[in-house]
Structures are given as structure tokens and as C-alpha cells.
Amino acid sequence: MTGEQIVFLVVAFFTLAAGFMVVTTRNLVHAALWLVAALFGVAVTYVTLHANFLAVVQVVVYIGAIAILFIFAVMLTRRDMRDQGPQMNKNWWLGALLAVLTFGGLYFLLQGWEGMTKTATSYPVSFDAISELGSALVSPVGYVLPFEVASVLLVAALVGAVYVAFNPRNGDTRK
Amino acid sequence: MVPLSWYLVFAAALFSIGMFGVLSRRNAVAILLGIELMLNAVNINLAAFWRYGDVRLMTGQVFAIIVFAVAAAEVAVGLALVISVYRNRHTVVADEIDMLKW
């Protein structure tokens, strides 16, 4: 077993364990922090894939912004720190069954595919992925439309979120 | 060298864990946490296919970045909805949010 494989297995195991904690921990702030751990594991996975830019963006966007947003939301929607009641709904076993079936099904499908055991060609030494990514994003023959649409999507999300959550007319009806 | 299958199986496992979270948690915020895991599993696949295909074609990375934007938009709107419901109904338990309009 080579060093790369050992690194991959350690990271994958860590990520899956953290992911499992995300979906089972009772305390929601802990769940959000476990999510950070899992996402960090995914960032390391990107590093093993030589996707430097994705790895850093993963940390900047997920850990720097999305995790913070989750923690803020958890604190905005709870009136005390204790978690009362069960965290799982009564059909949780059905969910578990479906998840196992999904994994089994995906595994079965992947196993029948000939590209499964493919190994990567060695990474080109002087290949500047970010520069290539830049030209792919903005060149007219590349992905310029998704690039601009992403901007529109995010602005739409901002406008929608601001409107939904904080419309003054939509205030607290219990008052 | 790590074969492609390892990444795909890893991503499938992460996706299944996320799906379990989505299907079985009661708290709406926790459901969104599960969705994040699923989106990340998708992104691992995209990055792995980029690396194991022709590295010079940036399609995989471009799509992964678009998925980042989608994930951000999803979290922003999803959590805004949860907060809105909480302000109106004082609950974030998904089972109890059963009215179409309030």
C-alpha cells in the first residue's frame, strides 16, 4: 500500500465518521461543528486529487461562510441550549434502510462499470489549473453563461432569503 | 496510486450518510446539514472525474464551482425559510410544519 493510499483511507474514514456524527449528534451546534470537520476532510480529498483551487474554496466557502451561517441559524431558532425530545423522527429506520439500499445500489452499479479501476495519469508538471479555469470560465467558447448565471442565482438567493426571513409584514403572528 | 473506484465509493458512502440525515432528522436545520453532505459527495465525484479524465478539460472543476454557488444559494434560502417558520410558528421540527399556509 502506497503512502497516497494510506492518506486517502485515513481522510476518507475521518470524513465518513464526521459525517455520521453530523447526522446522529443530538446537539445541533455540535452537529454543525462535525459538519465543519467532515467538510475539512473533503477539502483534503480535493488536495489528494490535485484540485488546489477547489480545496481552498471549500475551506473559504464552507467553513468560513456556510458553517457560520448554520451556527447563526441554530442560535436564532432555539430558545435554550438543551435539546429536548428525540432528534430522530419515528421513521428513522426507514431512512437508514433507504440510505443503505442507496449505497448498495450505487456500489452495485459502479462495480459493473469498466472505468472503475481506472488510475490517473500522472499530473502534468507545469500545468496551471487556475489559469485554465479562468479561461474556461470567461472565454466565449467556455462557460461564460454559467459564470454570469451563477451571479444571477446568488443575487436571487440573497433577495429571496432577505424577503422570506425578514419581511416586516410577515412578522411574529403570536404577538 | 489510488484507483478511481475508491473515490466513487467514498462519495457514495458520504451521499448515503447525508441522505440518512435528511430522511431521519426532525430538526429542519439538521436536514439542511444532511443536504450539505450530499452536495459535497457530488462535488467529490466531479473533482475525481476531472482528475481521472483529461486534466486539461476544466469541465469538472467548473461544475464543482457552480455546485458551490448552488450550495450557498440553497443554504441561504433554506435557512431563511427555517427562520421565517420559526418566527411564525416557534418550531423548527419538520413534522410539525404541516400547514401549506399560515
Next chain:
Amino acid sequence: MNPWIFVGLFFVVGLLIPVGAIGIAWLLGPKKPNPIKQSVYECGIETVGESWVQFKAQYYIFALVFLVFDVETVFLFPWAVKLGALGLFAVIEGIIFVLILVAGLVYTWRKGMLEWA
């Protein structure tokens, strides 16, 4: 050799040093806990109520606007790297991108969501 090995080493060493410092302090320091010492410090006054306070929704708004801008700037970095080689067309694309983004900020501003009220 992959340069990220060294980044990993930086993480390891960067974590080892504070762990070592806190560990040594833990070994050297006295350990005589008592309830008064361990009580929460709130300016010397007895704690009132839960240590839980409901937060202003405004924090969420700022985090939201930040999230959107964060993702957008991440899109702009590859654009900025390649800008010199791409010419005026790419510059205009980037400007349109930024203008759409600023429109979102202006909307939030006009809705009065950036006020700390």
C-alpha cells in the same frame, strides 16, 4: 513531491505548539477547583437567567450577505488570474458579474436590511 505535504506539516506543527504550551501549563499549574471559582463571570454579579439569549436576526442578514459575496469573489479569482491574457471582453464580463452582485447589495440596502435596528 506534493507541496501540500508541507502545508499538512504546518497544520501539524501549528497545532503541536499550542497543545504543548497548554499541556505544560496544565502540568505546572495548581488544580484546586471549587464552585465559586468555576462559576460564570459576569462582572461579579450573580448570573441572571439562562446563559442563552435570543439573538438579533440582523446577525443572520450580515452572514447571508457575506456568504453571497464570498462565493462571488471566489468566482472572480480565476478571472483575475487570467485577466491579463484575455483582453477587454473578459474585463467587461467581469464588470457585468460585479454589477449584478452590487445590485443585490443595493436591494438589501434599500429594503433597510443593513440597518442595525
Next chain:
Amino acid sequence: MSFWNDPLKVAADWLLGVFTGWGMPELAANILIGFLGILILISLLMVLDIGLVWVERKVVARFQDRIGPNRLGPFGLIQPFADIIKLMIKEDITPAGADKVIYNIAPMLSMMSVLILWAVVPLAPAILGVDLNIGVLYIIAAGSIGTLSIIMAGWASNNKFALIGAFRQVAVMISFEVPMLATMLIPTILAGSMGTAAIVEKQDIWYVLLAPLGALIFLIAAIAELGRAPFDLAEGESELVSGYNIEYSGMKFGMFYAGELLHAFTFGGFWAILFFGGYRFFGLEKVSPFLAIAVILFKAFIGYWLIMWVRYTLLRIRIDHMLAFNWKFLTPLAFTLIMVTALMNALLAGAPAWLYIAGMFLSNIVVAWGALEIARFYSRRERERIEGKQVVAAGH
């Protein structure tokens, strides 16, 4: 190749010879050498950090017309070491009801987020932790871990003030991260690379001449990011009794404190790297790497001193003013500046050097002037509106 010209390579080669002589495989030997090098670098940083405590206390004393530490050793130089010993032998109190694991991890993460920044600080032409082609974003990524550590500390302490302080601090940090990211785009545009080493190498003209406004916005955002006065409202001693780290004592508090000082120094360094040519100083860096290191440390100290100067001169700003300043002034200004810089850079691509510099500099000045005029117009209107109301009220 002598030690004087390339100390790092000479030392690494010598060590590699020694280790492989012991029968160690080359990869393992390289990793071990890297580990040792990083350990030495970070240990030196910690020593520097202790020195910074002394500098900070001496400088604040001078600003406030005091003498500062002067008893222990010449100029009180041994004082910080005495402080360290005090922190070491203090009792480590964990408040009741704290979330123990998170409470203990937070200070370590806080320190780590600062130390890992030095992986991308180019100290001399060939002396650099790691030459990443995404160096600029790496800085932001490390900052994200710092933000997380603050919210962890505030939440785990089980204390109202700590939680409020953490929330305010995080709100400020994430808000000011937007103009910071935006101004980091400017050196990226000018150098055509995100690597810190490449940005320094491309700076034949210091970027502060091409983007003076960008440098200024970066400094303001950095000060806010560091949570130092005038943006230190999370610590608001009068209302929040020191904010998110209120429940921390002994070495754990020391980690937050030392991390803050080193962070300020590091951002002084990044300011120099992005806008003031890093280790370059009129060809001095070509003479010897040691001189280059001296140059970058000197520039970082100037940046650090500026941050201190601001800190001890200005008053604390209220949180609503501060966030309004960020979102309504700094962020639109930073994005306007990006657009103008990108446009001017493309338009002046073929121009002679003097025209290029003059054009970039003037466009910055125009943007700054325009922004100030607009701000002045709106603040005058606002003032007249309020004063008008008062006149009406007085008439009754």
C-alpha cells in the same frame, strides 16, 4: 553555492546527506527535513511573539505618555518572559457548564490559524514555506478557521457576555472579509497570479503606486479582521468585559492574546507582500537572503506599528456604525475599485510604463475623491434632515 547565498538549500542538502546516510528513504528524509524546518520557523515565530508583547507594551506606554515595563532587565526586556512563566503556573479554570472539548480546542485553533499563515509568507527569493498557486485564498482560508475558533470559544464558555462578544466579533470579521477579498483581487489582477511568491516577484513597481486606495482599504479591513481598536467592540471592556475570551485563564488566554499579536504582525507582513514589494528593496534582496529576510521583517514591523498607531489613537466605533461603514461605504468602494482597476489595466496594457503608473494612480485618486464626495453629499443631507427636525421642534 555557499551558505551565504542560499542557506536553506545548503542546510537541507547537508541534512539529506546525513539522514540518507542513516539508511532512511529519501522521501521520509525530505519530510523529516521539512518538519524540522517548519518547527524551527514556528519556534522562532513564538520567540518573536514574546518580543511583540514587549514591543506592544512599550509602544502603548509611549503613546499614553508612560514609560512601560522598565524594571526587569534592560528596558524591561525580560518582562514578557516573566509573563510567560506567570501564565504557565496559573491555575487553569474551566467554568462549570462549559462544553469542555470545544472550550479546550478553541484556543489551539486560534493560534494554529495564525501560525499556518506563515506557510505562504515569502521570506526571501527562494525561502518560502510552500509555493502554492492559490496563496492569496489560503490567507482567507486560514482566517476562516480563526473565525470558527472565536465562535467556538464564545459558545463553549456558557457565558452571555462571551457569546455576545463572539457574535459581534464574528459579524465584524465576516463583514470586513468582503472588502479584504476584494482588495486582494487587485494584486492578483496586476500580477496575474494568486501565489504570494509570484506577486512579490512581479512587483517591479510597488503595487501601492498602482493601487494606493486598495492598500488603504486592505489595511482598514485587516485591522477589523484582527479585532483591534477602533474595531475591537467584541472586547468592549466597559460593556462585555473582554468578549469571547472572558472565561479563559492561564495559558489558554495566553494563546488568544499571543495569537492576536502575531496575527497583527503577520498582516503587517501581508500588507507589505501584497502592496509594498515584500522582501524587495532596490535590489537588496539579490545580495543575500539574510538581507531579504531583514527587509520583509522590517516592512512587517512598519505595518505592525501602523496598526498599533491606529489602535492607540482612535476611539472604539459602535457596532452599527462599523457595519454600516463596511457595507455602505467600504464594500461598494472596493468593488468599484476592482472594476476600475481591471478596466484601466486592460486599456493601458500597451502603454509606456510612466503612463501606466500615472493612469493607475490617478484612477485610484479619482475613485477615492468621488467616493468621499458622495459620502459627504449624503451625510450633509442626513444632517440637514435631522437638524431641520430639531429646528421645527424648537419652533413649537
